[in-house]
Amino acid sequence: MTGSASVRLEGIVKRHGAFTALHGIDLDIRPGEFFALLGPSGSGKTTTLRILAGLESVDEGRVMIDNADVTATEPGARDVAMVFQSYALYPHMSVAQNIGFPLKMIGTPPAQVQQAVHDAASRVAIAHLLDRKPGQLSGGQQQRCALARAIVRQPRLFLLDEPLSNLDAKLRLETRAELRNLQRSLGVTAVYVTHDQEEAMTIADRMAVFMEGRIVQVGTPHEIFRKPATATVAAFIGTPPMNLLPARLDGGLVRVGDAALPVGVQGFEDVILGVRPGDLRMGGAGIPARVEFVEDFGDSSIVNLDVAGQRVKLRAGELPSVREGETVHLSFDPAAAHVFDAATGNRL
Ligand SMILES: Nc1ncnc2c1ncn2[C@@H]1O[C@H](COP(=O)(O)OP(=O)(O)O)[C@@H](O)[C@H]1O
Ligand SMILES: [Mg+2]
Known part of the structure; x- marks a missing residue:
């Protein structure tokens, strides 16, 4: 039976020279959670995961797994399995040998290895490929082989670093759902690194948003989507992401140029007004905007607009009857407005 570990990182500092x-x-990651580390490239996600795995040392702080301090524990003694972006399969070994390798390393008897390999391969639907070499597998099959190798030891913690990024878009979507089901059925805690916000939103129970070596927000995908803590997080989440416009908060109104619209926040300061594309409306009054072009997706469309030199996107259900170059007026429900401090970027 696979255990599921809790994870705690405390004040982790990592330096590379200066x-x-x-x-x-x-x-804090709870037992059995599917937890995503989300952030742009270079924000520190992989470093954090490698520190969890024990592949990277820390300069300050503590790593706790199941309430035990493992900061100085060797990777092999942490009972964690990691899946890398490059699957890191051994090309000269068969699929069966690749999957069984972690068990062989710890001296598991061959008959037991064979059984465990078959079980793990079955779980990811590659039991019919055990005799092949990695070079004879498709990208998706190689990825499953790497997954099987990770789960064969029944680790208490499963670490995945952008495991789907080498797959084409369609396969990525399918594998995403399967990965989620696999984690659920194993009951194992998973920490999943991705720079793809849509992937994190759809796969994770909770996630941490990384920016420049710091965690700026932790929450469920829904919480982070509904209430991004900063303008930077807001700009990173959603497809297309939230529109952000410089504005002035004037009591309970937000002023953009000459237009003034009510928002659910009080104050008098320079702000960044955020409205999601799906929350913008075109109507008689509001913020003047010039129609640039419309993207038609069949069941929805994105109207690209120019507001005082800034691109704004509006999502519409049906294809709206607007002409390029036409001026329209944008408004929104006060509750749908996100207001961020212009100086700090923090949500008001
Ligand atoms: N061995 C290293 N030496 C110097 N800088 C490094 C080293 N490893 C990572 N970095 C830097 O640390 C930052 C975080 O890297 P990483 O954790 O890989 O980011 P992410 O996975 O979010 O893309 C990056 O700026 C990267 O260049
Ligand atoms: Mg990385």
Whole structure:
């Protein structure tokens, strides 16, 4: 039976010479959670995962797995399995040998290895490919082989670093759902690194958003989508992401140029107004915007607009009857407006 570990990072600092890759990471991951580390390239996700695996040392802080301090514990003694972006399969070994390798390394008897390999391969639907070499597999099959090798030891913690990024778009979607089902059926805690916000939103129970070596927000995908903590997070989440416009908060109104619209926040300061493309409406009054072009997706469309030199996107259900170059007026429900402090970027 696979256990499921809790994970805690306390004040993790990681430096590379004069460069600080992680500036004090605190994180709590619950047993059985599918937890995503989301952020742009270079924000410190892989470093954090490698620190969890024990592949990277820390300069400050503690790594706790199941309430035990493993900061100084060797990777092999942490009972964790990692899947890399490059699957890191051994090309000269068969699929069966690749999957069984972690068990062989710890001296498991051959008959037991064979059984475990078959079980793991069956779980990811490659039991019919056990005699092949990795070079004879498709990208998706190689990825499954790497997954099987990770689960064969029944680790208590499953670490995945962008495991789907080498797959084409369609296969990525399918494998995403399967990966999620696999994690659920194993009951194992999973920490999943991705720079793809849509992937994190759809696969994770909770996630941490990384920016420049710091965690800026932790929550469920829904919480982070509904209430991004900063303008930077807001700009990173959603497809297309939230529109952000410089504005002035004037009591309970937000002023963009000459237009003033009510918002659910009080104050008098320079702000960044955020409205999701799906929350914008075109109507008689509001913020003037010039129609640039319309993207038609069949069941929905995106109207690209120019507001005082800035691109704004509006999502419409049906193809709206607007002409390029036409001026329209944008409005929104006050509750759909996100207001961020212009100086700090923090949500008001
Ligand atoms: N061995 C290293 N030496 C110097 N800088 C490194 C090293 N490893 C990572 N970094 C830097 O640390 C930052 C975080 O890297 P990483 O954790 O790989 O980011 P992510 O996975 O979010 O793309 C990056 O700026 C990267 O260049
Ligand atoms: Mg990375």
